Amino acid sequence: MKNMRFFMWRHALGLFLVFAILSFIPVLSQEPPSKLVSTDWLEKNLSKENLRIIDVRGSIQDYWQGHIPQAVYFNPEAMRLADGGVPVKLTPSEALAIMLGKMGVNEKTMVMVYAEQGDFKAPYLIWALDYLGHSSAAILDGGFTKWQKEGRPVTQDYPKINPVRYTLPSKLNQEVRATLEEVKELVSGGGGVLFDVRPAQMYTGEKGFWKRNGHIKGAINHFWGEDLKDDGTWKSKEDLKAAYEKLGATLDKLIIVSCGQGQMSAHAYFTLKHVLGYPKVKNYDGGFNEWSNIDGLPVDTGLGESSPGGEVTTSDGEKLLKEHCTACHSLDRVDKAKKDKAGWEKTVNQMIGNGAKLNDAERQAVIDYLSSR
Numbered sequence: 001m002k003n004m005r006f007f008m009w010r011h012a013l014g015l016f017l018v019f020a021i022l023s024f025i026p027v028l029s030q031e032p033p034s035k036l037v038s039t040d041w042l043e044k045n046l047s048k049e050n051l052r053i054i055d056v057r058g059s060i061q062d063y064w065q066g067h068i069p070q071a072v073y074f075n076p077e078a079m080r081l082a083d084g085g086v087p088v089k090l091t092p093s094e095a096l097a098i099m100l101g102k103m104g105v106n107e108k109t110m111v112m113v114y115a116e117q118g119d120f121k122a123p124y125l126i127w128a129l130d131y132l133g134h135s136s137a138a139i140l141d142g143g144f145t146k147w148q149k150e151g152r153p154v155t156q157d158y159p160k161i162n163p164v165r166y167t168l169p170s171k172l173n174q175e176v177r178a179t180l181e182e183v184k185e186l187v188s189g190g191g192g193v194l195f196d197v198r199p200a201q202m203y204t205g206e207k208g209f210w211k212r213n214g215h216i217k218g219a220i221n222h223f224w225g226e227d228l229k230d231d232g233t234w235k236s237k238e239d240l241k242a243a244y245e246k247l248g249a250t251l252d253k254l255i256i257v258s259c260g261q262g263q264m265s266a267h268a269y270f271t272l273k274h275v276l277g278y279p280k281v282k283n284y285d286g287g288f289n290e291w292s293n294i295d296g297l298p299v300d301t302g303l304g305e306s307s308p309g310g311e312v313t314t315s316d317g318e319k320l321l322k323e324h325c326t327a328c329h330s331l332d333r334v335d336k337a338k339k340d341k342a343g344w345e346k347t348v349n350q351m352i353g354n355g356a357k358l359n360d361a362e363r364q365a366v367i368d369y370l371s372s373r
């Protein structure tokens with residue numbers, strides 16, 4: 001009797017283990033190796049089951065001329081729609097679900113997204129999927145440009161796709177999406193970091209298309225393109241972390257990223273959330289597009305608080321020069337060179353290309369200092 005009970009117990013345990021292992025395997029196999037996959041990985045896994053490659057390049061003509069085998073084209077404009085009169089916010093999830101289903105994607109499909117080299121449309125889709133709670137998704141690092149340059153397979157054939165039903169979760173993931181109210185709260189109450197990742201001239205208000213140009217008061221400028229290397233692949237984690245930390249982004253803080261309409265900021269969101277693993281990152285897809293149009297909400301122009309220490313001014317130029325321009329050569333090199341403002345602008349940009357770590361405001365301060373002495 002005792003033997004029998006032992007046998008049954010062991011039997012049950014065995015069954016339990018088998019079920020546990022079986023139910024675990026498909027979960028494991030559905031996740032991509034990371035949120036950023038290499039061209040090598042994708043080529044090796046092109047015929048992987050349950051994988052859907054989505055091409056979100058801006059032009060359908062590019063897709064016609066050649067795309068990654070089995071990739072389906074998804075017009076990136078379909079991801080955005082007017083909301084309450086505010087143009088270009090994230091398309092409602094019900095509509096996204098219908099579109100994903102048409103592309104043969106259900107909530108368990110592994111999605112690989114690509115656009116051109118260094119493009120924010122791919123991160124925008126990843127962010128939208130995050131909002132739907134769809135974690136099995138990744139970006140092709142370096143995009144189609146790198147894929148093509150490496151001579152990997154390209155086709156003009158369309159994939160054969162059977163539409164499926166995409167089931168939305170009962171609750172959308174609000175953790176990744178900032179509302180206007182949340183941005184207002186951060187701006188008036190602090191307790192987090194707000195990044196504006198547009199080019200510096202839009203941030204300062206020199207350029208822009210909105211009713212009011214400039215930036216959300218208190219936002220720190222960090223151009224999204226700075227997260228990438230020249231070939232459009234992401235910089236190393238160490239470099240990215242150092243750059244964001246210098247601007248005050250730490251793991252404990254709420255970080256809201258914004259731009260004109262949530263696309264460039266989706267790129268910074270991807271860097272912070274998926275490359276660096278910051279836990280509390282939200283993309284404000286209303287962006288300056290929404291904020292600037294509401295009279296009374298504070299908008300600043302000029303360099304603003306581009307550094308957590310306050311405004312960077314020309315007088316910081318000397319300090320920045322000593323800190324940043326001596327990493328690779330002595331200041332002799334700089335002192336010997338005689339240039340006008342345009343010349344310094346060119347040189348400093350070149351040095352940033354070489355690896356000098358300056359954000360836009362600091363870059364400007366160094367240029368101003370060098371051309372004023």
Ligand code: HEC
Nearest residue numbers: 324325326327328333334337347348351354355356357366
């Ligand atoms: C990551 C390394 C690195 C950093 C940081 C760096 N440089 Fe350089 N710098 C170089 C290299 C390499 C050269 C020589 C090749 C070249 O011209 O690009 C150079 C050359 C120069 C020259 C001589 C050539 C010319 O164009 O006149 C000047 C002046 C100069 N750097 C200024 C600066 C200033 C100003 C900074 C800070 C904003 C800086 N560098 C930061 C790597 C660096």
